Amino acid sequence: MISHDLRFEIIDLYAEYAACLDEGRFDDWPEFFTEACRYRVMPRENHDQGLPLATINLQSRGALKDRVYGVQSTLFHAPYYQRHIIGPVRVKGHADDEILLEANYLVIRTHRDVPSDLFNTGRYLDRVVVTTDGLRFAEKLCIFDSELISNSIIYPL
Amino acid sequence: MISHDLRFEIIDLYAEYAACLDEGRFDDWPEFFTEACRYRVMPRENHDQGLPLATINLQSRGALKDRVYGVQSTLFHAPYYQRHIIGPVRVKGHADDEILLEANYLVIRTHRDVPSDLFNTGRYLDRVVVTTDGLRFAEKLCIFDSELISNSIIYPL
Amino acid sequence: MISHDLRFEIIDLYAEYAACLDEGRFDDWPEFFTEACRYRVMPRENHDQGLPLATINLQSRGALKDRVYGVQSTLFHAPYYQRHIIGPVRVKGHADDEILLEANYLVIRTHRDVPSDLFNTGRYLDRVVVTTDGLRFAEKLCIFDSELISNSIIYPL
Numbered sequence: 001m002i003s004h005d006l007r008f009e010i011i012d013l014y015a016e017y018a019a020c021l022d023e024g025r026f027d028d029w030p031e032f033f034t035e036a037c038r039y040r041v042m043p044r045e046n047h048d049q050g051l052p053l054a055t056i057n058l059q060s061r062g063a064l065k066d067r068v069y070g071v072q073s074t075l076f077h078a079p080y081y082q083r084h085i086i087g088p089v090r091v092k093g094h095a096d097d098e099i100l101l102e103a104n105y106l107v108i109r110t111h112r113d114v115p116s117d118l119f120n121t122g123r124y125l126d127r128v129v130v131t132t133d134g135l136r137f138a139e140k141l142c143i144f145d146s147e148l149i150s151n152s153i154i155y156p157l
Numbered sequence: 158m159i160s161h162d163l164r165f166e167i168i169d170l171y172a173e174y175a176a177c178l179d180e181g182r183f184d185d186w187p188e189f190f191t192e193a194c195r196y197r198v199m200p201r202e203n204h205d206q207g208l209p210l211a212t213i214n215l216q217s218r219g220a221l222k223d224r225v226y227g228v229q230s231t232l233f234h235a236p237y238y239q240r241h242i243i244g245p246v247r248v249k250g251h252a253d254d255e256i257l258l259e260a261n262y263l264v265i266r267t268h269r270d271v272p273s274d275l276f277n278t279g280r281y282l283d284r285v286v287v288t289t290d291g292l293r294f295a296e297k298l299c300i301f302d303s304e305l306i307s308n309s310i311i312y313p314l
Numbered sequence: 315m316i317s318h319d320l321r322f323e324i325i326d327l328y329a330e331y332a333a334c335l336d337e338g339r340f341d342d343w344p345e346f347f348t349e350a351c352r353y354r355v356m357p358r359e360n361h362d363q364g365l366p367l368a369t370i371n372l373q374s375r376g377a378l379k380d381r382v383y384g385v386q387s388t389l390f391h392a393p394y395y396q397r398h399i400i401g402p403v404r405v406k407g408h409a410d411d412e413i414l415l416e417a418n419y420l421v422i423r424t425h426r427d428v429p430s431d432l433f434n435t436g437r438y439l440d441r442v443v444v445t446t447d448g449l450r451f452a453e454k455l456c457i458f459d460s461e462l463i464s465n466s467i468i469y470p471l
Contacts, residue, residue, distance in 0.1 A: 004161050004165070004318055007165055008318070008321055011402045011403075012402075012404065012405070014402050015401065015402040015403065015404035015416075015417070016404060018401060018402075018418055019404060019416060019418075019437075022418065022437070044238065081358065081459045083418055083420070083435045083436065083437075083459055084401065084418060085242055085399055085400075085401045085418055085419075085420050085435075086242075086401045086402055086418075087172065087175060087241065087242045087243045087244075087401075088168045088169075088171050088172040088175075088243055088246075089168075089172065089402075090169065090172035090173060090176055091169070102172075102176060103172070104175055104176075104179065104240055104241060104242055104243075105242075106240070106242050106263070106265060106420070108420060108432060108435045108459070110435070110459040110460045112461075113461070113462065114460075114462070115432070115460060115462050116432045116435055116459060116460045117432070118265060118272070118273045118274070118275065118432065121240045121242075121265045121267070121273055122240065123176075123179070123240075145238045145240055145265070145267040145273060146267045146271075146272060146273045147269075147270070148270065148271070148272050161318055161322070164322055201395065242399055243399075244329065244332060244398065244399045244400050244401075245325045245326075245328050245329040245332075245400055245403075246325075246329065247326065247329035247330060247333060248326070259329075259333060260329070261332055261333075261336065261397055261398060261399055261400075262399075263397070263399050263420070263422060275422060275429070275430045275431065275432065278397045278399075278422045278424070278430055279397065280333075280336070280397075302395045302397055302422070302424040302430060303424045303428075303429060303430045304426075304427070305427065305428070305429050
């Protein structure tokens with residue numbers, strides 16, 4: 001069993017993670033991760049079949065910072081707003097200072113002057129570690145249901 | 158007042174219920190219910206007017222197993238993915254080992270090679286009992302807002 | 315740190331607020347607010363630029379009651395159902411008997427005989443106070459992402 005304090009910290013982690021991305025504070029995004037983290041976005045079909053191909057595959061916080069630089073400076077794209085709606089978080093396992101978590105997410109996208117649309121939905125499969133600075137993602141895997149939108153994923157999910 | 162432990166168990170129950178359905182582990186679905194359970198799916202309009210007609214109406218865990226068999230073996234349908242996003246759970250009442258719960262839900266459907274759509278949204282009105290094996294649904298009522306999709310509800314909500 | 319009891323009360327507040335609106339119990343809606351409350355709905359673009367213009371701007375519980383009267387008796391509109399899906403609530407600050415809260419929300423709209431649509435999404439930025447009657451909103455600000463739907467916002471968000 002994990003403590004109630006930790007349960008609430010986990011809820012806060014996801015709420016703050018969503019707020020960071022939805023406010024477009026991309027420079028803060030790598031701070032949610034450990035130095036040696038792994039961040040991947042992959043279609044469900046690949047994940048279910050054990051295929052390794054990921055749409056986005058980043059290793060280390062430095063790679064996340066690179067991605068942020070790309071998003072802000074080099075990737076050509078029409079800006080859009082994101083809005084994360086995250087469901088109840090499921091504790092799948094834990095050991096010492098490490099917790100396996102899963103949560104369904106929906107990201108709604110809004111381009112200027114266009115109605116919002118269902119941009120991306122799926123689940124997070126995360127490994128979180130307890131650090132002296134609070135909880136950090138050691139691994140974050142975003143497994144999305146639809147394959148039709150993958151080439152337009154610009155911002156982190 | 159119900160205990161904090163129980164509050165977290167309730168959150169876990171909904172998170173695990175969603176994960177079970179969204180991963181397509183339909184054989185595990187009846188295990189979330191008591192032996193003498195009742196599972197119903199009905200349009201909001203009928204519920205609000207006190208009309209009993211339900212789109213799906215199952216009594217006992219055996220009937221749920223029958224439904225799963227139908228879904229997997231006899232119902233002709235194009236497979237689709239489901240993704241449940243469940244909002245905060247509301248404790249409407251409790252007595253001894255029984256709790257009345259309510260939660261808003263949204264199910265997003267994804268057919269292969271088609272963008273995801275808003276499949277079904279509404280609220281769960283549930284009666285949950287504390288058993289030696291953990292929480293189980295004695296009654297689960299899914300009241301959905303739109304009537305336009307009812308004939309295509311194949312998988313449990 | 316705020317107590318676990320209070321954390322659960324906050325979750326209940328949002329679940330009950332959503333249930334009140336989604337069931338169309340608009341007469342109960344002002345009861346979620348303090349007497350001197352402020353309720354505003356505004357597009358994200360205005361909020362981000364510090365522009366004060368709000369789509370809806372109500373001061374005091376009496377103004378909320380007026381709005382409810384308008385919605386039920388004078389505003390010409392096709393009735394629709396609302397369904398709020400609210401994400402994890404973030405505690406942004408607190409002092410004495412006051413708490414600053416933020417939560418992402420999605421409101422799905424269902425008109426009769428029409429499929430549900432993404433009606434409004436954004437975040438709540440709320441100031442909640444502890445009263446002898448429980449938690450009440452002293453300030454509720456709904457900041458929505460898309461500007462295309464603002465003239466059709468009839469019911470409270």
